[in-house]
Amino acid sequence: MRSLFWSALVLSVLANAYVNTFAGWNGSTHIVASAGTGTVVLGSAVALWLTRPRTEN
Numbered sequence: 001m002r003s004l005f006w007s008a009l010v011l012s013v014l015a016n017a018y019v020n021t022f023a024g025w026n027g028s029t030h031i032v033a034s035a036g037t038g039t040v041v042l043g044s045a046v047a048l049w050l051t052r053p054r055t056e057n
Contacts, residue, residue, distance in 0.1 A: 005047045012040035 016037035019025065025033060 002048065002051055005044045005051070008040055009044040009048065012037045012044065016041060 016034065019030065019033045019037060023030070023033070
């Protein structure tokens with residue numbers, strides 16, 4: 001399951017970089033694409049944090 005979250009994180013970071021650098025979109029298209037990829041970045045980062053291996057002290 002963690003590999004799925006890592007894949008989502010990496011792909012969404014790359015997609016976000018593409019949207020903000022090369023896509024050339026303007027207005028609402030750019031906002032929707034950037035917000036969508038940003039949501040996936042944050043969601044996968046939180047999921048990775050929540051599923052991290054815990055160490056017993």
